Amino acid sequence: MTIIGTSGLVLNEKLLFEHSAPGRKGYSLPKLDVPKTELAAELCREEISGFPELSEVDVVRHFTRLSTWNYGVDSGFYPLGSCTMKYNPKVNEVVARLPGLADIHPATPAHLTQGMLGLMYRLQESLAEISGFAKVTLQPAAGAQGEMTGMLVIRAWHEARGSKRTKVLIPATAHGTNPASAALAGYDVVPISSDGVLTLEEVEAHMNDDVAALMVTNPNTLGLFETNIEAICKLVHERGGLVYCDGANLNALMGIARPGDMGLDVMHFNLHKTFSTPHGGGGPGSGPVGVTAALAPYLPGPGVECDGKSYRLESVNESSIGRMMAFHGNVGIMVRAYAYIRSMGPTGLKHATEMAVLNANYVRARLEGVYDLPYKNRSLHEVVFSDKDLEGGCHTLDLAKRLIDYGYHPPTIYFPLVVKGAIMIEPTETESQEVLDEFCDAMIAIAGEARDNPELLHDAPIRSKVRRLDETAAARKPKLKWEEVG
Secondary structure, eight states: OOOOOOOTEEEOOSSSSSOOOOOOOOOOOOOOOOOOOOOGGGEEEEEETTTOOOOHHHHHHHHHHHHHHHOOOOTTTOOOOSSSSOOHHHHHHHTTOOHHHHHHTTTTTTOOOOOHHHHHHHHHHHHHHHOOOOOEEEOSHHHHHHHHHHHHHOOOOOHHTTOOOEEEETTTTTTTTTHHHHHTTTOOOOOOOSSSOHHHHHHHHSSSTTTTEEESSSSOOOOOOOTHHHHHHHHHHHHTOOEEEETTGGGGGTTOGGGGGGGGGGEEEEETTOOOOOOTTTOOOOEEEEOOOOHHHHHHSOOOOEEEOOOOOOOOTTSSSOOSSSSOOOOHHHHHHHHHHHHHHHHHHHHHHHHHHHHHHHHHHBTTTTTOSSSSSOOSSEEEETTTTOOOTHHHHHHHHHHHHHTOOOOEOSTTHHHHTEEOOOOOOTTOHHHHHHHHHHHHHHHHHHHHHHHHHHOOSSSSSSSSHHHHHHHHSSHHHHHOOO
16 A cells, blocks of 8 residues: 655645545554654644555556546647637746746745746737737736726726716627626626627717726627727727727737727736637636726736846836736746747737638538528637527537537537527637538537437437536535535
8 A cells, every 4th residue: 555645644634535435444654753843743643544545556547547537628629619728839838837937936036037027028018019009917817807907997097087987888799707897896887789790879879978988809709800899999988988808809810900909998818818828627817908008007016117137026106006916927827828929929920810710710611501600790710600400409508418429528608698599619720620620520410410319419418427417406406525525
């Protein structure tokens, strides 16, 4: 039997093996010649009640087997729309693990961290150049926190002008976190029922002296470019408001168009999406925010500045909204994004955008006519179908579950809400034509199964380790592990 511990000791019985298999006899750890001063006596145990007797090979095989049951972007195609799961280049991981970057304590003095500060400064400048904004902060540690940062900046700008505006306009085609971010920033959310592309008339009907900002996603969650964005920004500005852009879909514009040149005032970046850093499982993340020169004084700090010779962390000025993070943001993700930008270069970044758009339209062309396409406008980075034409009483959820049997992670389903039974597919630039063809073949085959053998879809998945769950019951009557063992 192999036991792994610190100096042969097991720390804190409540944290380790507290809920071991019942009926096991206590195992006595071997007496070791360990200095008693290493650990406090209350942290040391010489016996563990119910310690499981497992060999190393049993443990290794168990966790290796579990790992083969997981689905990851390194093992298959993720057709998720909006959030995007795409391949993360391994060179980014190598760079992020370099000791000189990975082992720096955030409180280390600036003169000892010039390399990291220089990297952060160049990343700020690169993002500003790519987006067309005057200033970028790297503080926010997620896209949603970037949204809130941007909204707090907007609020600070209005307050500095003596404005007491209380409302934020958000179209139905915006990202789902936008209303929450606006509400957390202290605003009342006013939804706009936009059908496809936002029109000037739709905004004008809601724009009054109470509106602080319009939050728009461009391209929107239908994968459509907001063609009226310049006129809309002009209208909002004339009425005393600002325009926030959710930049999660920047991977459809990068290298081709700059949001800052469209009249937008604030935008957050999703580094995990456009700049290919890890995403999923609740983190990690990074959501830098870019703003116009007029809003730059309100950004959180400290940021990195350069005097031509060295880099330093600037002090937070009186107008700043203050810190969004205890230190400098999620620097590990910044390193990965910077490595991606430098390795791709301007030409490579533009090509990535072109391929993302091409792949989405390739999927659209192959599946149009098989699945209902509610919006006929040309797609950009993603395409949204619906289950309207599925036969046999099958719906979007049945399609998603059946895709698991074909070896694919399901696409984003039932979002955006403007499409009933939405099936949102975003292949990204990282997938080959062969992969896209195989995926489209599976989608076409499933449509045929819905027609000829609908019960197959109703019962799916049938090949997975876990069969279809009662998701309604799971949500309303969850079986929580901690309740079982508590």
